[in-house]
Amino acid sequence: MSAEEVVVSVDQARCVGTGLCAATAPADLELGPDGRARPRRARTEALTEVTEAAELCPMEAIAVHLAATGEQLAPNW
Amino acid sequence: MSLDHTDPSAAAPLVPLHCLRAAEAGPPTLTELMTGTPVWWVRRHADVRQVLTDPRLNRVDLFAPDAPAITAYPNILDDPDTILNIDGADHQRLRRTVQRAFTPRAIERWRPWVASVVDDLVDSLAGAEQPVELVAAFTRPLPVVVISRLMGLDGLDLKRLSHWSDHALSASAYTPQAVQEAMLDFGMFGAQLMAERRRNPGEDLVSSLVKAADEDGEVTELQIIKLIIGLVVAGHETTMTTLGNGLVFLLTEARQAWQELAGDEQRAATVAEQLLRSVPLGDSTVSPGLLRRAVADVEIGGVLIPAGAVVAADSFAANHDPEVYPGDWRQGLLAPPSTPHLTFGAGPHHCLGAWLARMELELALHRLARRLPELRLAVPVEDIDWRRGLVTRSPQTLPVTW
Numbered sequence: 433m434s435a436e437e438v439v440v441s442v443d444q445a446r447c448v449g450t451g452l453c454a455a456t457a458p459a460d461l462e463l464g465p466d467g468r469a470r471p472r473r474a475r476t477e478a479l480t481e482v483t484e485a486a487e488l489c490p491m492e493a494i495a496v497h498l499a500a501t502g503e504q505l506a507p508n509w
Numbered sequence: 510m511s512l513d514h515t516d517p518s519a520a521a522p523l524v525p526l527h528c529l530r531a532a533e534a535g536p537p538t539l540t541e542l543m544t545g546t547p548v549w550w551v552r553r554h555a556d557v558r559q560v561l562t563d564p565r566l567n568r569v570d571l572f573a574p575d576a577p578a579i580t581a582y583p584n585i586l587d588d589p590d591t592i593l594n595i596d597g598a599d600h601q602r603l604r605r606t607v608q609r610a611f612t613p614r615a616i617e618r619w620r621p622w623v624a625s626v627v628d629d630l631v632d633s634l635a636g637a638e639q640p641v642e643l644v645a646a647f648t649r650p651l652p653v654v655v656i657s658r659l660m661g662l663d664g665l666d667l668k669r670l671s672h673w674s675d676h677a678l679s680a681s682a683y684t685p686q687a688v689q690e691a692m693l694d695f696g697m698f699g700a701q702l703m704a705e706r707r708r709n710p711g712e713d714l715v716s717s718l719v720k721a722a723d724e725d726g727e728v729t730e731l732q733i734i735k736l737i738i739g740l741v742v743a744g745h746e747t748t749m750t751t752l753g754n755g756l757v758f759l760l761t762e763a764r765q766a767w768q769e770l771a772g773d774e775q776r777a778a779t780v781a782e783q784l785l786r787s788v789p790l791g792d793s794t795v796s797p798g799l800l801r802r803a804v805a806d807v808e809i810g811g812v813l814i815p816a817g818a819v820v821a822a823d824s825f826a827a828n829h830d831p832e833v834y835p836g837d838w839r840q841g842l843l844a845p846p847s848t849p850h851l852t853f854g855a856g857p858h859h860c861l862g863a864w865l866a867r868m869e870l871e872l873a874l875h876r877l878a879r880r881l882p883e884l885r886l887a888v889p890v891e892d893i894d895w896r897r898g899l900v901t902r903s904p905q906t907l908p909v910t911w
Contacts, residue, residue: 445848448855449562452608455601467562467856488605490859491849492613507614 437499440471440482446493457481523895527758527788531829537812544578548819550797552826554833556810560822562856566801567596585677590731606721616864627876640887643907648752656744661713677742680795682898699734748866753903755784761890766842770878777875786850787838789825791901798823824851883911
């Protein structure tokens with residue numbers, strides 16, 4: 433397992449379906465048929481894209497954690 | 510400035526916004542816009558959410574050459590270059606130029622400063638001779654000062670701003686020609702601002718959005734200008750309206766809540782959220798909801814909406830859908846909404862300024878109540894003078910005493 437692997441999660445209760453995340457990180461996030469965002473794969477190495485998606489989300493509905501340790505990388509504030 | 514006297518509501522007495530009753534939720538039904546255009550009226554929470562998030566329903570096709578007439582009162586909301594009326598990749602591109610300034614984190618950085626603006630206004634009105642007129646002393650200057658600072662509009666003539674803003678959201682108040690002239694003048698202001706910040710960028714929102722748009726390269730000049738003036742209007746008008754209407758309710762029917770929200774900021778945030786959900790911004794006379802057009806056949810709430818049809822998403826009805834929010838909203842002000850409300854919309858056009866509005870509202874209500882726990886209206890609620898003929902409705906003046 434690569435150290436850079438991260439897990440993206442979406443809080444479906446908060447998501448309002450702006451689609452900004454899917455446009456920012458299309459390989460990792462998409463809008464489901466219910467209009468809510470969801471991860472496209474269990475793990476990813478596209479840290480830059482998913483971090484930007486998490487930080488752009490108007491609802492703070494997206495989180496990025498380090499797969500190895502569970503440490504939250506984004507949003508980081 | 511001529512008033513259109515064909516508007517039947519112009520002379521009728523008006524009830525406070527919190528006394529309006531939302532339409533009953535139910536499956537979509539066919540009704541008509543004021544232009545006679547048939548419209549599917551959508552009211553259930555889940556259905557409204559679907560209309561606002563489903564890509565088969567959009568804004569841009571409302572203005573396509575084959576589109577039916579949707580308004581008798583064109584204003585800024587019908588401008589095809591405004592961010593509200595752009596969809597898909599073009600919309601994402603434009604929104605990204607400003608989105609970063611409006612994330613919860615970015616907005617949170619402004620909290621101490623916004624709190625100091627609120628305190629200055631509260632200090633000044635608390636020391637003035639009673640009765641104090643709260644719109645001029647509080648509900649209007651707070652959002653105006655905040656958006657002016659964010660956008661670097663120091664020295665902006667407030668009379669001009671009010672003039673533009675009232676015309677931008679005019680329903681029957683002004684003639685289409687007067688609205689057009691005001692929007693041309695407002696657009697010139699936006700164009701000058703864009704040129705100035707491009708030459709001489711600062712730390713403000715206008716400079717950062719012009720820079721981001723120029724770097725992107727595909728955002729048009731008109732889109733930038735309309736985004737700038739849209740932010741000026743949206744940045745204060747709706748917050749002023751929500752604050753004014755919330756105060757009418759709190760100071761007449763919710764004395765207990767007024768005491769409670771003086772207690773702590775978190776409680777004020779909860780009350781603000783419930784007011785955002787429960788009290789509408791206007792009368793829905795212009796349209797029964799947020800309009801979209803179906804670009805393909807789409808099923809909503811068990812009803813087939815054909816391609817090309819116009820759909821109105823009634824967020825006021827959805828925010829009172831008993832399936833989602835059972836019970837009387839007046840009794841639930843101190844508990845957060847169980848499900849996110851739809852006042853800020855949903856989907857790609859979800860309100861950019863939602864977190865800024867929330868922060869201004871909670872700080873304003875908390876600090877005003879803490880300082881003036883005995884605050885009350887100085888006139889009977891029936892005598893409130895309303896701003897009429899606009900898309901939104903709020904008190905023109907709000908005389909208070911304590």
